[in-house]
Amino acid sequence: MTPEELSKIATIEQEEQQQHKHVIQVCVAAGCLSSHSDQVKDALDKEVSKRGLENTCHVKGVGCLGLCAAGPLVRVQPTAKPDAAVMYQAVTANDAADIVSSLEGPPVKRLVCPTNVPFFTRQKKIVLENSGIIDPDRIEEYIAVNGYAGLLQVVSTMRPSEVIDEVMRSGLRGRGGAGFSTGLKWSTVAKGRGSTKYVICNADEGDPGAFMDRSVLESDPHRVLEGMAIAAYAVGASQGYIYVRAEYPLAVKRLKAAIRQAERAGLLGNNIFGITFNFSIDIRLGAGAFVCGEETALIASIEGKRGTPRPRPPYPAESGLWGCPTLINNVETFANVPPIIRNGSAWFAGIGTEKSKGTKVFALAGRVTNTGLIEVPMGIPLREIVYDIGGGIPDGKKLKAVQTGGPSGGCIPEQHLDMPVDYESLAKVGSIMGSGGMIIMDDTSCMVDVAKFFMEFCRSESCGKCVPCRVGTAQMHDLLCRITDGSGTADDLTLLIELCDVLRATSLCGLGQTAPNPVLTTLQFFKHEYDAHIQKKTCPAGSCTIHAPAEVI
Amino acid sequence: MSPQPVPQVRVVTLKIDGRDVGATEDETILEVARQNGIFIPTLCYLDGLPSIGACRICLCEIKGANKLLPACVTRVQEGMEVTTDSERLTRYRKTIVEMLFAERNHVCAVCVSNGHCELQSMAQKLGITHVHMPYRYPKLTVDATHARFVQDDNRCVLCTRCVRVCDEVEGAHTWDIMGRGIDARVITDLNQAWGDSSSCTGCGKCVHVCPTGALTEKGRSTAEMVKKQQFLQYLMQMREAKQ
Amino acid sequence: MSKPRLATAWLDGCSGCHMSLLDMDERLIEIAQQVEVVCGPYVDIKEFPENVDIALVEGAVSSEEDLHRIKKIRERSKLLICMGDCALTANVPSMRNAWEPDEVLARAYIENATMQQQIPRTSVPRLLNRARPVHEIVRVDIFIPGCPPSADVLYFALTELLAGRVPDLSSRTRFGA
Ligand SMILES: Cc1cc2nc3c(=O)[nH]c(=O)nc-3n(C[C@H](O)[C@H](O)[C@H](O)COP(=O)(O)O)c2cc1C
Ligand code: SF4
Ligand code: SF4
Ligand code: FES
Numbered sequence: 001m002t003p004e005e006l007s008k009i010a011t012i013e014q015e016e017q018q019q020h021k022h023v024i025q026v027c028v029a030a031g032c033l034s035s036h037s038d039q040v041k042d043a044l045d046k047e048v049s050k051r052g053l054e055n056t057c058h059v060k061g062v063g064c065l066g067l068c069a070a071g072p073l074v075r076v077q078p079t080a081k082p083d084a085a086v087m088y089q090a091v092t093a094n095d096a097a098d099i100v101s102s103l104e105g106p107p108v109k110r111l112v113c114p115t116n117v118p119f120f121t122r123q124k125k126i127v128l129e130n131s132g133i134i135d136p137d138r139i140e141e142y143i144a145v146n147g148y149a150g151l152l153q154v155v156s157t158m159r160p161s162e163v164i165d166e167v168m169r170s171g172l173r174g175r176g177g178a179g180f181s182t183g184l185k186w187s188t189v190a191k192g193r194g195s196t197k198y199v200i201c202n203a204d205e206g207d208p209g210a211f212m213d214r215s216v217l218e219s220d221p222h223r224v225l226e227g228m229a230i231a232a233y234a235v236g237a238s239q240g241y242i243y244v245r246a247e248y249p250l251a252v253k254r255l256k257a258a259i260r261q262a263e264r265a266g267l268l269g270n271n272i273f274g275i276t277f278n279f280s281i282d283i284r285l286g287a288g289a290f291v292c293g294e295e296t297a298l299i300a301s302i303e304g305k306r307g308t309p310r311p312r313p314p315y316p317a318e319s320g321l322w323g324c325p326t327l328i329n330n331v332e333t334f335a336n337v338p339p340i341i342r343n344g345s346a347w348f349a350g351i352g353t354e355k356s357k358g359t360k361v362f363a364l365a366g367r368v369t370n371t372g373l374i375e376v377p378m379g380i381p382l383r384e385i386v387y388d389i390g391g392g393i394p395d396g397k398k399l400k401a402v403q404t405g406g407p408s409g410g411c412i413p414e415q416h417l418d419m420p421v422d423y424e425s426l427a428k429v430g431s432i433m434g435s436g437g438m439i440i441m442d443d444t445s446c447m448v449d450v451a452k453f454f455m456e457f458c459r460s461e462s463c464g465k466c467v468p469c470r471v472g473t474a475q476m477h478d479l480l481c482r483i484t485d486g487s488g489t490a491d492d493l494t495l496l497i498e499l500c501d502v503l504r505a506t507s508l509c510g511l512g513q514t515a516p517n518p519v520l521t522t523l524q525f526f527k528h529e530y531d532a533h534i535q536k537k538t539c540p541a542g543s544c545t546i547h548a549p550a551e552v553i
Numbered sequence: 554m555s556p557q558p559v560p561q562v563r564v565v566t567l568k569i570d571g572r573d574v575g576a577t578e579d580e581t582i583l584e585v586a587r588q589n590g591i592f593i594p595t596l597c598y599l600d601g602l603p604s605i606g607a608c609r610i611c612l613c614e615i616k617g618a619n620k621l622l623p624a625c626v627t628r629v630q631e632g633m634e635v636t637t638d639s640e641r642l643t644r645y646r647k648t649i650v651e652m653l654f655a656e657r658n659h660v661c662a663v664c665v666s667n668g669h670c671e672l673q674s675m676a677q678k679l680g681i682t683h684v685h686m687p688y689r690y691p692k693l694t695v696d697a698t699h700a701r702f703v704q705d706d707n708r709c710v711l712c713t714r715c716v717r718v719c720d721e722v723e724g725a726h727t728w729d730i731m732g733r734g735i736d737a738r739v740i741t742d743l744n745q746a747w748g749d750s751s752s753c754t755g756c757g758k759c760v761h762v763c764p765t766g767a768l769t770e771k772g773r774s775t776a777e778m779v780k781k782q783q784f785l786q787y788l789m790q791m792r793e794a795k796q
Numbered sequence: 797m798s799k800p801r802l803a804t805a806w807l808d809g810c811s812g813c814h815m816s817l818l819d820m821d822e823r824l825i826e827i828a829q830q831v832e833v834v835c836g837p838y839v840d841i842k843e844f845p846e847n848v849d850i851a852l853v854e855g856a857v858s859s860e861e862d863l864h865r866i867k868k869i870r871e872r873s874k875l876l877i878c879m880g881d882c883a884l885t886a887n888v889p890s891m892r893n894a895w896e897p898d899e900v901l902a903r904a905y906i907e908n909a910t911m912q913q914q915i916p917r918t919s920v921p922r923l924l925n926r927a928r929p930v931h932e933i934v935r936v937d938i939f940i941p942g943c944p945p946s947a948d949v950l951y952f953a954l955t956e957l958l959a960g961r962v963p964d965l966s967s968r969t970r971f972g973a
Contacts, residue, residue, distance in 0.1 A: 289733070306730065311606035311626050464711065464730070464737030465607045471652035474735040475686055495686055502648050505621055506609045654885075658894070661972025662887055662943035668972070677970035682939035683884045683931055690893035690926065 001266035001273060003152055006143060009265075013144035018079055020058040022103050024048075025075040027132060028061035029218045030211070030250055031372070036093075037061075037072035043096035044074075057103060063219015065132035066120070068372035070113055074099065075132065089113035118388035119370045124351065124377045126359050127335045131219035136254050139261040142222040148267055150341035151229050155273045163234040164190060167337065170345035171357035176202055176293075176330030177408065177434055177510070179356075179423040185327065188317040189235040192325025197237040199228050199279075200321065200328040202298060203244035203251070206290035207406030208457060210437040212361040213331035215373050217244065217251035220335070221258035225281060227334030229268065230341060232279040235327050240281040243298050247288055255283055290407075290461035294509050295320075295328045297463065308463040309509035330435065332361055352378030356422035366403075366439040369394050379420040382412065386440055397442035400541075401525070405434030407454040407461075408514035410521030411447060430521040432514070446541035447526040448533055451519045452480035458515040469512025472503045476519065483530060486537045486546035493534060497523070567633040582624040582635055583611060593637045594646060594675060597712040598625040599762055601785035603721060608712060610646050610675070613637050621645075643679065650676055651684045656735070657691060658707040659765075665778045666766030672710055673765075693738075698748025701771055702760050706738055709767035715739060715759035722788065727753040739767075758784075800849040800958065804836035804879075805869055807862040808889045808927060809855030811837070812944040813880035817852075819947035827951070830958050848873040850957060856886040857928045861921035870934035875957070878930050879950070881943040881971055889927035897923040940965060942973040949973075 017023070026032075026041040044059045065073040070089035076099065077085035088099065088111040098108045125131070134141040142148070154163050168183025189197060201224060205213040217224060228240050244252055259281050262268040270278045284302050286292045292307040299321050301307035320326025336358055340348045349357050356378035362385070365371050369391030376385060382402060386392065393399050401411040410431030412419075419425045423433050441450065459473040479496045482488040500516035507513045523530060532540050539546060562577040569586055576585040581604070586593050597608035606623040613624045616634035624637065636642070653659075653672060661667050693706035716728040716739065727750050731740045741747045760768040761780045769778055806814060814837055820827065834845050836852075844865065851873035857866050870876055881887040892900045901915045901923070930936055940953050940963075949969045956963035 291733075311623055313627075459734055462734035464732070464734045465605070466609050467607070467649050467652050467710075468609055470711070470734055470737065471656045474689070475652070475655070478687065498648070499686075502645055506612055506645050506649065508606060508609065658891065659971075660885075660887055660891055661970075662881055663891075664972065670972075673971055677966060680966040682941055682965070683878070683929065683936070685931075687932070688886070688890065688893070688929075690890065692894040 003156065003273065006148060006152060009140055009143045010146075013140040017058070017144065019055070020079055021056040022058070023077050023079060024057065024059045024099070025062040025065075025077065025132060026059065027063070027065045027071060027073045029064035029131075029215055030248075031064060031068035031215075032071035032073055033250070035071050037074075037091075039093045040072050040074065040091050040096065043093035044099065047096040047100045051100060053100070053103075057100070060135045061137070062133060063131040063136050064128070064215040064373055066123070066128070066372050066374065067113065067370060069370060070372075073113065073132075074111075076103065076107070085115075087113040087115050117391075118384075119374075119391065122380075122384060122389050123375050124359050125375050126339055126348075126351075127216060127223075127332055127361055128219070128373070128375045129339070130223065131215065134220065136219055136221055137257055139222060139258065139265060139267075142220070146342060147222055147338070148226055150338035151226050151233075151267065152273055153341055154230050154233055155275055155277055160190060160234045160236060163230065163341070166345045167234070167340060168345075170340045170348040171352075171355075172333065172336055172340060172348065173356065173423065174330055175332035175336070175360065175435065177405075177432065179433055182329065182333055185317055185329070186231060186234050188315075189237075189325045189327040192235075192318055194324055195236075196322075196324045197235055198321045198324055198326045199232045199235065199237045199240040200295075200298070200302070200316075200326060201228055201240065201242040201331060201334055202293060202295065202328055203242055203248075203331045204286045204290075204293035204298060205245065205248075205331070205435065206288075206293045206461075207435055207437045209363060209365050209439060210406060210435055211363050212373065212436040214248050214251050216331050216335050216361070217248070218254055221251075221254045222262065223335045223338055224255075224331055225258055225262055225268065227337035228281060229272070229279050230337050231327055231329065231334065233277055235325075237327065238278045238280070240279060241284050241302055241321075242281060243284045243286055243292070243302060245288055246285040252283060252285065259283070289463070290457075291463045291509070291511055294511060297509070298328070299326065308465045309511075311508060332436070353420060353422045355424055360421070360433065360436060362436045362438040364390055364438050364440070367393055367397060367399075367442040367445070368440040376421070378422045381418050382421055383417040385421065385438070386417065390440060393440070393442050397444065399440065400443045400445055401441045401447065401450075403431075403439040403441060403450065403518075404437065405432035405514075405517070406437045407457045408432055408510065408517055409434045409437075410517045411441070411450060411525065412521070413525040415525075430517065430524060432517070444541055444543060446484070446539050446543040447522040447529045448480065448484050448539075449541075449544055451522045452477065452484055454518040455480055455515065458511060462511060462515075466506075466508035466512060468503050469507040469509075469515065472499050472507075472512065473515055475499060476503075476516070480519070483533050484539070484544045486533065486544075488534045490534060493530060563631075565629055565631040565633075567629050567631070567635065569635045570637055576629045578629060578631075580629055582613060582622075582627050582629055582633075582637075585629055586624060586635075586637060591637055593624045594678065595625055596671060596675060596710065596764060597714065599714050599718075599782065599785065601722070601789045602714060602717045602762070605713065605717070608710070609649055612642065612645065614639060614642065647679050647681055650679055650681055651686060653710050654681075654684045655686050655688045657689070657693065657709065660707075664708060664766040665769050665773060665775050666708070666780075667775050669775075669779050670766060671764035689735075696741075696747050697771070698746040699750075699753070699755075699771075700748065701755065702747065702757065703769050703771055704739075704741075704747055705767050705769070707767075708765045709739060710765055711737060711739070712764060713739070714762040714764065715768060718758045718762045718785070722785065723754060723756050723758050725752050725754050725756075728759060761785075799830060799832045801834045801845075801847060802831040802850045802852070803834050803844065803848045803869075803873065804838075804852040805844065805854065805865065806837050807853060807855030807866065807883070807930075808858035809880065809882040810888070811854070813852075813854035813882075814838075816880075816942075816944040816947050817950055820951050821947070823947075823951050827954055827958075844868050844872060846872050850875045850877065850954075852877050852879045853883050853930055854879050856882045856889040857924065857930060857933050858889050859921035859923055863924060863933065866930060866933055875937045876930075876934065877938045877940060877953070878936050879940050880945055881941060883930045884936075884939045884941060885971060886927045886929045887943060890929075893926045897925060938962070940969065941971050942969040943971075945969050945973065
């Protein structure tokens with residue numbers, strides 16, 4: 001591949017797209033697929049060819065359009081006026097004829113999904129900029145929207161250290177949970193000993209309810225490949241791995257196709273863009289253990305060992321895969337890299353807050369009107385996410401708490417709703433940014449029960465290597481079960497609090513160290529609910545089944 | 554200018570419990586502490602086996618570090634200030650050992666390792682007189698199918714010494730861990746009976762590195778069932794000398 | 797000043813701890829001179845008395861009667877001392893805990909019985925679901941591990957207590973000792 005060839009592909013693709021008067025984008029990401037969007041796409045295809053419109057109307061499958069709850073989603077866009085696009089919701093195969101008939105006239109009213117609402121207007125798309133726009137199975141479409149231009153720019157005009165400086169200046173922080181400076185991590189790997197280095201993309205996404213990374217991989221896989229290639233150039237690696245959970249078959253399929261296309265196009269492999277830069281990517285499948293998302297466990301798993309964490313230091317950046325310096329970043333982290341290179345670090349650093357730059361993708365779920373995938377600028381007030389983008393709490397219920405960070409995170413109460421969503425503010429209230437799960441809870445949720453739910457998750461996902469997490473999560477889960485079923489005592493609560501401290505301080509990896517967070521935040525903000533279960537044997541939210549306080553011995 | 558000769562391993566000085574000590578930078582805190590007669594309790598660690606930092610009993614406070622670090626795997630650094638013993642560390646260590654007692658069915662009075670058990674003596678050393686969390690009483694099995702050895706899951710602390718010695722020293726990899734979290738347990742081969750194991754060489758190394766009565770020799774009385782672990786250091790030294 | 801009132805109690809244990817007490821031999825006399833022994837298997841009193849200063853408890857809490865008694869002992873004693881592993885870990889009695897009481901009773905009285913195969917339901921106290929260490933039921937002041945704690949350890953513990961000190965037993969005894 002030469003720079004000229006790349007721009008030729010882009011031009012041809014753009015011209016081809018201009019030939020169609022209309023493009024109909026059908027979401028074929030996992031959410032809409034589960035409500036049979038593939039059948040919708042087939043029906044539209046048939047309808048278009050039945051009417052002989054193949055040359056003027058192009059039906060294509062695209063990645064996630066965001067408002068998953070309203071799926072299957074279809075977007076009809078006049079090529080000449082992209083802004084005049086119409087979005088349809090809950091489309092079925094039977095609607096195909098009406099949609100095709102309406103191409104030249106007014107939209108199909110009964111299906112219209114308004115897009116001038118805060119759910120769409122308040123979002124800021126960087127990572128998801130191509131989601132729902134391009135066909136994830138075609139590299140040409142990615143190239144047509146400036147894809148691989150960042151990689152070209154990097155290998156043809158920048159030295160590796162300049163790339164690292166650029167990423168450092170952008171202020172990008174890891175999106176996999178801890179929020180470590182990406183530039184700093186890259187420079188540690190670049191400085192690492194030896195000539196063999198690896199780049200790993202962590203796509204093990206295991207938080208219950210989280211599907212941000214999956215959506216990126218399914219909607220725009222080349223973006224992740226490009227980010228990895230740029231990273232490989234910067235740190236001096238020639239082999240990369242994407243560790244993706246086997247429960248994401250569609251993401252795996254699209255990634256495989258994308259890797260093949262990129263290899264064929266000479267964007268992966270040897271002598272990329274004609275210089276002596278070689279980089280190949282292989283996929284490794286995870287077998288569904290949450291702990292394998294922890295970087296050292298993930299590396300052990302790639303090495304073919306049992307996926308258990310090991311103590312750090314040494315960090316993977318010094319000694320990772322097969323003892324070599326290894327860069328491991330999250331999917332979303334890599335997905336941010338191409339636009340940072342293309343648009344410059346100053347552009348990226350201009351978005352967000354002082355210490356948290358850019359955007360964050362969240363999977364909005366729970367008791368909120370608009371559930372789905374959203375991307376918002378860092379620092380956006382939590383209230384805006386819940387009430388503007390999320391559309392508030394349905395059924396006239398009252399908001400009780402917002403859970404972020406999954407099993408490592410915490411429950412943020414209503415009183416903190418005006419806080420900005422960034423790494424530091426979330427940590428201040430005892431939660432974490434995490435990878436992007438966000439669950440809205442109303443007053444029918446019992447906070448002790450929520451803590452119990454996450455502790456059960458940690459208990460069953462603990463790898464069992466270290467004592468405090470292995471035994472502690474089981475003990476804490478049992479204590480929470482006792483409290484929720486009404487047999488808990490004041491001593492149980494004391495022990496629960498003590499174990500929170502022990503697990504936090506002594507567990508080997510992040511799973512055990514953060515497992516107490518849901519308990520600690522609910523204790524901090526909703527202690528009265530614990531007291532009600534223990535002293536009055538009642539559940540204020542009315543969701544726990546309290547047994548008669550018999551002497552259970 | 555000719556390049557300066559670079560020493561292979563650098564010598565560092567650090568403080569352990571307020572004492573100035575010297576070490577080389579490839580040594581762990583535990584090794585340096587032991588050389589200087591400073592006791593740090595350990596359980597999963599065994600001299601001669603690769604350390605894994607799993608039991609968390611050797612955790613120490615390091616000045617400037619925001620986390621407690623396991624002495625058995627943490628390498629010393631120039632200027633490091635280590636505290637091996639404090640009220641907080643003792644409290645954590647006690648709780649962790651109590652967790653092990655609560656996890657399985659350690660009935661010392663009727664164990665063949667009574668009096669020669671590292672878990673038992675650790676409890677004594679730490680001053681544990683009772684376990685302040687609920688016992689779990691899991692239903693576990695005893696595998697007595699092997700001609701010479703017995704495996705009793707009730708007394709296993711999952712230190713994986715058996716797994717490591719079998720894999721790294723004997724080279725048989727008969728032992729491994731099955732399941733995760735509180736359900737994890739050691740197995741032979743693919744969870745077959747030990748007596749049916751085709752990989753076990755019957756060397757007995759696992760029995761002698763096991764800190765508790767989880768692995769024992771058949772037909773031994775409590776007084777006789779003394780574990781002999783010196784073989785390991787000897788073997789490793791001889792192997793190194795040969796290389 | 798009157799002598800401290802000492803009581804001993806025997807819950808679900810093998811009586812080994814009480815044997816160990818007797819093993820103090822002549823030192824028993826020395827102790828007896830300093831205390832008033834008000835209750836215990838050696839004293840023919842059915843009801844645990846009031847105003848006990850030191851209560852030495854052997855055995856786990858395994859039956860409804862044990863439960864009832866330990867609560868009374870706690871109420872009526874200034875210092876409650878767990879004597880031996882059964883009291884402080886539930887020890888051998890706890891080996892039934894992985895099974896339900898009915899399974900255990902069936903095993904003992906039916907499967908392994910050669911005659912009179914029936915589970916006694918009357919005139920014996922009902923088993924609790926689990927045999928439990930005393931401190932899980934009531935507050936305990938001092939723990940003396942051992943199975944049984946040796947006569948020396950018990951003598952040391954008692955003399956220290958009588959001298960007004962909390963005995964430090966960690967170097968003298970342990971679980972299973
Ligand atoms: C129990 C556990 C699970 C984790 N799971 C994930 C995961 O699914 N995806 C991920 O990117 N990071 C996960 N992490 C964080 C990784 O260890 C690592 O920090 C991250 O991949 C680094 O990438 P980043 O710097 O781009 O965030 C997990 C950490 C822990 C402790
Ligand atoms: S904290 Fe939990 S998951 Fe992490 S190493 Fe320990 S047991 Fe395994
Ligand atoms: S059997 Fe013994 S050596 Fe093996 S893990 Fe259990 S306690 Fe450790
Ligand atoms: S001895 Fe160091 S963690 Fe077990």
